[in-house]
Amino acid sequence: MALMSHLRRQVQLAVQQSSRSSPIMSGTVFRPSSTAASSAASSASPGSTAKNDDTDVTFASLLRNCPFTQMGNPVGKVVVGKVYHVVNDDLYIDFGGKFPCVCRRPSGKRSLFTRGTEVKVMIKSLELSQQFLGFDKEMTLCEADCVFLGRLN
Structure with missing residues (x-):
């Protein structure tokens, strides 16, 4: 169980770091931003502990909210x-x-x-x-x- 929570935390940190350089929508031009990191950070309450934060965020929700996934098919963009x-x-x-x-x-x-x-x-x-x-x-x-x-x- 501790290994799963550790892996979830590592994935969350990797997504937060990579979201600074990943393309997201801004009109018709995709531009780097940290929207994924801010949305992941806003899902946890300010007073929550790291253990609570790990159970709220799943890999599926991180992947679904990833700017690169939301962009869709990149060909022609x-x-x-x-x-x-x-x-x-x-x-x-x-x-x-x-x-x-x-x-x-x-x-x-x-x-x-x-x-x-x-x-x-x-x-x-x-x-x-x-x-x-x-x-x-x-x-x-x-x-x-x-x-x-x-x-x-």
Whole structure:
């Protein structure tokens, strides 16, 4: 019994930490926020103990209230991502998915797209995987397929 309550607490902490960088709805553009953490924290009363808190929050309710789950099918959605790496003309953008996406940097305003810039991308596929010549199984390229839409502002 103590192991189950410990596991529930670990899942709750992991969801609270990951909700800071996960995409949630904000109009038509999904943006990082800590809504899941605040909703999980508001379910417990201020004077309750940790033992009470563990019994109130289940994994099913955490999964149901997760912003990534509430987003639905991400294909075709416009999301906000952050440029975390720039190599020549390639922008590596983290939008909160399983893998980051790699997009070409626009040729006109190259200096605007540096590390830390928030950009808009439209998701085409969360994972690029294909069956390459000579292989029976599909191989993943460990990146998502997105269309670069420009800066956030």
